[in-house]
Amino acid sequence: MSATELAAGAPHPPRGQAVPDAVLYLDGVSVVFDGFRALNNLSLIVEAGELRAIIGPNGAGKTTMMDVITGKTRPTAGVVRFHDHDLTRLDEATIANLGIGRKFQKPTMFDALTVFENLELALKAPRGPFSCLRWVLDRTSRQKIESTMAEVGLTARAHDRAGVLSHGQRQWLEIGMLLMQDPELLLVDEPVAGMTDQETEHTAALLVRIAGARSVVVVEHDLEFVRALGSKVTVLCEGSMLSEGSIDHVQNDPRVIEVYLGR
């Protein structure tokens, strides 16, 4: 509907009227880098509590889409909304504090700090320098950190520096950091890259468990993993949406087979 309206040149409808349950609303988003269209008129709606998988060949614009949502990249055109907030006008820190957490493709955390300290920094709490100076870890916060460590299986490594964790453990720690932020929307970029089959399975179960209370968008190459998520799938190609539906639906879509799966 929104796409037709856009084509007709109508103003964008306020989010509330257009899609009642939408948490994230992208409409006609384009990003142009030096003439290269990384995103091309992309529209996407993620509803409250939804788990959504996004797949697509390399260069399809998956990471650029994440960058646009988290304020790292400004779109050349289009609407990006999180509830009633216009994300194209906000910076990374503000967007993160609105309740959008992001896990990066390459796990990034603070190597000089311990697992516990990494989670403590991610814990939802006042973020200003003076609040941080006065910060005292109370029992509730400690329990939150401990239960998250248990959830991602890092309890035994609580006081090890993040820099010495294995690749899989780093992925886990980063998911743990996301959970500490208690976000309403989680953007998870390639969570199972480099994981063993068992770890992959465990991750899928964890993400399914997390969704429901919050919305989760997962970008992934691994189709087995996407199937294990059992969620709606969006296929991106050359910066636009190619197909959307269940995993079986998109796997049988001739356009998808041509550009992605059939190769």
Next chain:
Amino acid sequence: MSASLAAPAPAGAGRMTLRLVLIGAMLVLAMLPVLNRLPPDSALHVSDFIVSITGKWITYAILALAIDLAWGYAGILSLGHGAFFALGGYAIGMHLMRLIGPRGVYGHPTLPDFMVFLGYRELPWYWLGFEHFPFAILMAMAVPGLLAGVVGYLAFRSRITGVYLSIITQAMTYALMLAFFRNDMGFGGNNGFTDFKELLGMPLNTPSARSTLFYASLLLLLGSLWVCGRVTRSKLGRVLVAIRDAESRTRFLGYDVTQHKLFVFVLSAMIAGLAGALYVPQVGIINPGEFSPGNSIEAVIWVAVGGRGTLVGALLGAFSVNALKTWLTTVAPDLWLFALGGLFVAVTLFLPRGLIGLFQKERR
């Protein structure tokens, strides 16, 4: 202490040793002026020279601490911290000049000699208030803090980091040096301020003034150490380390990096300013040479040699490099700059964690 950041869990014993060594070193320092009062033929007598030079080094150590807080923890490599030190020095220098009063060569009741010489009729407005000691001390913190706030805000907001930030701070101190060299700035041009008479009613250049300033410096060192330790051991300290190691990741966690960097940069500049304010009465002179970029770079080398990211390392570096400098500039003055450069290269190549790294266990 701050070594806890590097090796949080297992270093308990090492940390205790370090703390004991630190306390011991402070006690030895505190004894120096007392030993100075012993009769000169006593075996334990410490010369005036040692007391005055150690007092100067203590102010250098405070400057090193300030640089380490910004660089070692938050990753802000300032090559212009000498400017904050010098501004603090000028603030107290203005107070000392006002105290000379009619005892100057020209005997003018209010105007310092250089102003009479340059034909000033009255005190420039920005000299008002400096006849009061508390005001001068306040300015020794406020002016460096304000400058750091403005420069830092503009730089951090525009996300200028790394070598570009270093160049900007270097340019800042160089610009200030050129400005202070000008006679019409009203700060004594290239001669700066000297020939001070007294401070807080106490004639300078007497043993009692020397030991008072020495103890004041030592107190400021302990105070700065406490403040820096308070910052680095808090969650703020961990946020700073996070910014140092992965600035953009810290932003995605919802931290306003600009605010945090600004906080630590301003705090660091204020500490440096206070250090400068204690330095000037001890050496008896302040001139624009203190703004020279070389001074700032030398101070950064102290921290690198001692070991950045550990507060004790900064102190160790300031004392050891300056001891080396004092010795070498007496024995072979021409060699000093080569030695300093060589030291920096050697530490970078072989001791990336500085001298303090020799005492720490391997990080695991």
